[in-house]
Amino acid sequence: MRFFRFSRESAIWRALALSVCVASMPLASPAEPSHAIAMYGEPALKPGFTHLPYANPDAPKGGTIRLAESGTFDSLNPWILMGNPVWPIFTQPGLLAEPLMIRSIDEPFTLYGLLAESVETDAARSWVEFTLRPEARFSDGSPVTVEDVMWSFQTLGTKGHPRYTSTWSRVEKMEQTGPRSVRLTFNTPDRELALLMGMRPILQKAQWQGRDFDRSGLTVPIGSGPYVIDRVDAGRSITFRRNPEYWGRDLPVMQGLNNLDVIRYDYFGDASAMFEAFKAGEIDLWRELVASRWDSNFDFPAMRDGRMVKSEIEDHRPSGIQGLVMNTRDPIFADWRVRQAMIEAFNYRFMNMTLSGGKDPRITSYFSNSELAMQPGPATGREAELLEPFKADLLPGTLEGYVLPPGGDRAIDRKGIRAALDLLHQAGWTVQDGVLRNDKGQPFAFEILLNQSGSAMRSSAEVRQMVNIFVESLRNLGIRPQVTMLDAAQYVERTNNYQFDMTWYERGLSLSPGNEQLLYWGAKGVTATGTRNWMGMNSPAAEAMIAEMGRATSEADFQAAVRALDRVLTAGRYVIPVSSPRISRLAHRADLHYPEKTPLYGDWPGFMPETWWQEERK
Template identity: 85%
Template structure:
């Protein structure tokens, strides 16, 4: 087993402080072309750098890596809301399509030129301008033009997924400023917009002529990335083949990456079936999220004879939020006291010991495991100042301090049940003839919706075990929820339209939260389909903190705004959180290898399969 940690943690945190927080020194000069742009401070890599620090420029090329997903797909267009897309096109940015800039996962938020050879902006970042590389080409050999760029931005901004349209509304003008350059001017003060404009996929305009961009399709997109789509078996598998004529193979941001000749994704009905396929050697990599399973279930023949090895990869990214989310669009969960009662009834301590061996810590806030997490106790300083104007709108604990119940070691946590019953009574619910009812006699009834294919973090069997224990606990409150399992397509349809009361929820968060937080927690998501705001929250204070993050004037201001947002989300009691891991556990074929330099984000999009390679046979 390999276990890599950062060699100099103090140096890493100094780098985080430099990059995540607003640096005091200004840009070198207004409107000076730059090779890279950081959210705050200066990029870590100077002009003329050789390769990204977590890439191996000596990595051999060739071979195949076989990966897997759960569920199915019926579309090759992941940039719109419609359809059930093949997600590797979107979640592995840069494989098929490219953007003007590309992200380094060894820095909180820094972009380096990819399709663009340079980026320019003013000190206040009211506009940003990109200049294309003249050698940039699509996989069919045609040049990437400013016309392609501007068409892509307009289509994504007007007909694309809400993650694109939300930001597009903040663009006042888009204009061509030269044969290979385009400028975006903003109508909103927000430093992050200059970064976000560099991260949109660039598509070939000519391919989409006469087609409806906002309709799902199995048409193979033409991109400029290092891979092309080789084979598609709708709903079952997709293969990417490395393009030997890839235009950007010698760029510093590409050197040492994209080493496999073939990247194949197979789809499985559920995670349990997928794990059996991994044990049988049909797929090459397995991410294990449960520490107890990592210790208990990895003693099969391929491990014993060395065909499969276990690697643990450290990271310093936030925990994000994982657990059961309550949909406040349902009046049943609109009262924070009811949501807190559900949290009290969820005996996490017993569940964690029973299913996970108690090894991984519980998520205590949305930014746990990072300097952006709210601190215990009451808000102070700038954080308290930001929250003060909203004090009368926020639930108890937001400003004073909030913590989760400890739970008990037995299946029935009597202290938690008593606390839950008291909260429910305050909210107008009492047990009548063994059933929880309101004053009018209506029962406390709701549905827990689950995906029978599981999720990125948990197998279907694991989430069902967690829910089963929770349901048994709820019976002590006179509550008997209905548990519904759906196939992946039905589940996506219902969650996209918020047709659930409670469901499993997973949201990863970065070290540089910004505009994307509006898609997660903004009020538009209450009615706009396809947002990440599954809880249906409409909290002006949350949006005010997100705005503050965008134009923070210093290191402390930015951190205070994120921590204030963390307080609002956590004390909002929207999610019953479970555990997270401070490391990533990857079991993989021993013929595969990856660089010993672990990026700041660890196992994150951009790490695997991008930095991995197949060992040369001896």
């Protein structure tokens, strides 16, 4: 599973990616109702637990937190592809529309009952049954019913975003099995499906009667969560207010969570404007993603007089991927040698020293910074066995091991340029009169598409700086790409439809990768719009590794499948990777606090603002 799309002030939230790697333990007993479900083994918290281990049950209630988003919005429906939605509704599970079960971010992939009081499945996970809590209520006081659950599953599965429809095709049937129970039977062997269905948001069927669910708009959705939407200033801000009548406030999974009375999100043109607003005290929290700026950019009055403080939060999750993605639907980038040439020409060492002081480590693979990452050198053991059937079609470096070029200390890395020219020549491109052309005389021309609002992890100015250095380097290859800046709405429209040659790309990955990986890298995304497969990859090996992840019954087999997938992705040379911090750096208002124990995932959806509270410093 995963969280999609990141944002500067909810940077770990988006893009965000739920998936699995857990301890090898005996499987849970078949067909027994349980308070929780784990991908493998038993849930860490037994029946009767009092609170999640990273929540402070004694946290005071009250207060306000003001957060920020980049860009704008025109929809309050984040569960469909259409529109530019308010992402916090989606990226903070349970804020507004609750799922049947809630994730513990202190375990790789375990769910505990929320709307559902129990979950039941067989040893093979061929079906799953949920039983609702009788007290579950929507914010208008109406009960959450099996009819609401079944309607939500069906509607999201047929009219929702591809993240939902792709999984729904694996449901053979859905049936009501009792006054408060619903069972889903699957048509595909995949242990993750039982958990995926537990995390689907449950919406109120009655609210959507007579309305087109698959159309975007500003209709305020009715949910069962601890917050309701209090105020909307279309495109500019949205305010959530804690519901004092929230039905689940006494549940163990809710103790110490949702402490703040008001959560407000203001929208800004780009990250630079957001940072200035933070310095001026107009927003209360800032995630800094560049180490050099963390050391140098926080000497301003509010920080000096103690109104603001800096916190560092460790995590043990994968780096994910950030960088410039090449669209292989464009014939120019269909050749892996051309993609490798672009990587050779992108002088990361110089950029890193110039833009961040060289302090941030480079992303070496999609799952780097975790035990799921491919290991240096050749594939061995089970990992090699899984890849062996695809050996003839795997790109160089997949089985042998792939390492990024080191780059040089100067702006022009002559070694990298020579390597790029050699690769381009092999692919049929030569420099003629100062311009790179093919044997038909056609120039090597492409467009780099950028969002003027920046990205979730980078400001527009920072991305443009990197692109400018890259463009200057490409001139040494006889390449002069066109750089196009678009507003957020135009950028979303074009990227949803893959109308770009190269663009900035960010995908967050978790310790529990699963079915969402097909949305990221699956062949259907070559033509189906709205997926995360921006590179247009069509790899039977990648799809086989994803399927193997779902079939794995032990930690070792699961880990081997993910590492094999990591090899296929990295050696695919689809993205020119940059850096990723190994910790979260949060500057925030001094009276905002979080628990001493931070979860396995660190600063991840479910942590901020859910576990935070407001309290004057003693």
